[in-house]
Amino acid sequence: MTSTAVTEPAATANRFDWSISHADDTLVVTFGVERAGIELPAPLRIGVELFFQDNGLSGPTIAIDGPVGRQIRLVTGISKADRAIEYLQRCGAVLHVGRTVWPLPPGLAWSAGGGHGHRIPPLVAVAAAVRAVRLYTPDGLE
Structure with a gap:
């Protein structure tokens, strides 16, 4: 039971205030203060x-590979975003805070990276993006 893993350098994890570790069958992520992971439906x-x-x-x-694939985006500003969190949850999002453990089936690959930006987007920006997507896509009208 071995997962193929590509981890981000410790300096990157420290810069963004999260830690990532893995064993053969689990991925453990600890989000720092005011940080969370948001997972949106595909x-x-x-x-x-x-x-x-x-x-x-x-x-x-x-990013966690698999038949459906999962992506957990690091966000900040969670203590002042109650309405945004409620909206995202109504849209099917899952908020991960504190310490989160994901099981990894054998051979499932995962990766973590800093993305293209040098900052962590606030959770309210994710809510705004979800609202824009739902308003301006034919199948996503509210």
């Missing part, structure tokens, strides 16, 4: 990623 995730790239907001993420 249809929204693609639109949000394009929105973030267009607006220079692409920051650190964890």
